[in-house]
Amino acid sequence: xxxxxxxxxxxxxxxxxxxxxxxxxxxxxxxxxxxxxxxxxxxxxxxxxxxxxxxxxxxxxxxxxxxxxxxxxxxxxxxxxxxxxxxxxxxxxxxxxxxxxxxxxxxxxxxxxxxxxxxxxxxxxxxxxxxxxxxxxxxxxxxxxxxxxxxxxxxxxxxxxxxxxxxxxxxxxxxxxxxxxxxxxxxxxxxxxxxxxxxxxxxxxxxxxxxxxxxxxxxxxxxxxxxx
Amino acid sequence: xxxxxxxxxxxxxxxxxxxxxxxxxxxxxxxxxxxxxxxxxxxxxxxxxxxxxxxxxxxxxxxxxxxxxxxxxxx
Numbered sequence: 001x002x003x004x005x006x007x008x009x010x011x012x013x014x015x016x017x018x019x020x021x022x023x024x025x026x027x028x029x030x031x032x033x034x035x036x037x038x039x040x041x042x043x044x045x046x047x048x049x050x051x052x053x054x055x056x057x058x059x060x061x062x063x064x065x066x067x068x069x070x071x072x073x074x075x076x077x078x079x080x081x082x083x084x085x086x087x088x089x090x091x092x093x094x095x096x097x098x099x100x101x102x103x104x105x106x107x108x109x110x111x112x113x114x115x116x117x118x119x120x121x122x123x124x125x126x127x128x129x130x131x132x133x134x135x136x137x138x139x140x141x142x143x144x145x146x147x148x149x150x151x152x153x154x155x156x157x158x159x160x161x162x163x164x165x166x167x168x169x170x171x172x173x174x175x176x177x178x179x180x181x182x183x184x185x186x187x188x189x190x191x192x193x194x195x196x197x198x199x200x201x202x203x204x205x206x207x208x209x210x211x212x213x214x215x216x217x218x219x220x221x222x223x224x225x226x227x228x
Numbered sequence: 229x230x231x232x233x234x235x236x237x238x239x240x241x242x243x244x245x246x247x248x249x250x251x252x253x254x255x256x257x258x259x260x261x262x263x264x265x266x267x268x269x270x271x272x273x274x275x276x277x278x279x280x281x282x283x284x285x286x287x288x289x290x291x292x293x294x295x296x297x298x299x300x301x302x303x
Contacts, residue, residue: 045265063294071286072283078282
């Protein structure tokens with residue numbers, strides 16, 4: 001179980017560092033909690049590197065019309081820089097800007113965002129836009145990114161995003177979610193058919209099943225067991 | 229604290245004590261980790277600078293000087 005959750009944390013750390021997880025394989029014996037702390041340190045180090053210039057850019061965006069900023073954002077800044085700037089923007093300004101950006105660009109940008117830094121922005125976005133971006137992430141296989149955002153959107157929004165996803169995809173998503181308590185309300189809203197698919201997927205990945213079940217509320221565990 | 233841990237801590241701008249859980253790894257392993265972190269930072273610096281250059285090209289000329297000042301005059 002620890003080895004499995006450490007492996008999941010290695011995947012998350014590799015994502016943060018833009019490297020293949022195999023390059024971090026030798027650190028898989030570190031505990032999940034320590035790997036999580038390390039990810040936080042790496043994330044902060046990467047973010048703070050350009051903080052003053054990023055804040056400058058966020059200030060610039062206040063002086064330009066949102067439509068002009070959106071054009072600059074999509075055409076020139078690209079997803080990495082845009083993600084950094086979004087993290088320091090005033091949530092109201094950022095939400096206004098997001099309304100001018102294409103959902104496909106927002107999905108690309110989301111891969112580089114730290115959701116904990118932009119929860120205030122997401123709260124101000126139109127639900128339909130959040131769902132559309134989430135569905136794009138799901139379709140493109142960005143399950144790790146999607147999992148990170150699941151903690152900052154409502155269970156109802158998450159359920160709309162995963163509507164139609166396979167049991168295996170939802171299982172992987174659940175395993176990537178940092179805060180296990182987030183999974184229970186989502187699971188409660190899924191159809192029996194989907195939970196049956198999840199149960200089937202856990203059979204194929206018994207270690208993953210252990211990790212997931214251990215993190216869930218007993219009602220959720222009982223439901224999965226009854227549908228397995 | 230080992231030399232490898234001190235180097236990694238310096239790269240990430242934290243006290244070496246924050247990296248205590250990595251004490252079990254030898255300097256070679258920590259050196260490889262440090263290289264990966266530095267590589268990620270360098271790649272992001274390049275992407276960041278290239279994006280910023282492109283972005284400045286789209287800022288209206290009359291505002292470009294103001295923008296450069298707001299970015300610390302480094303661009």
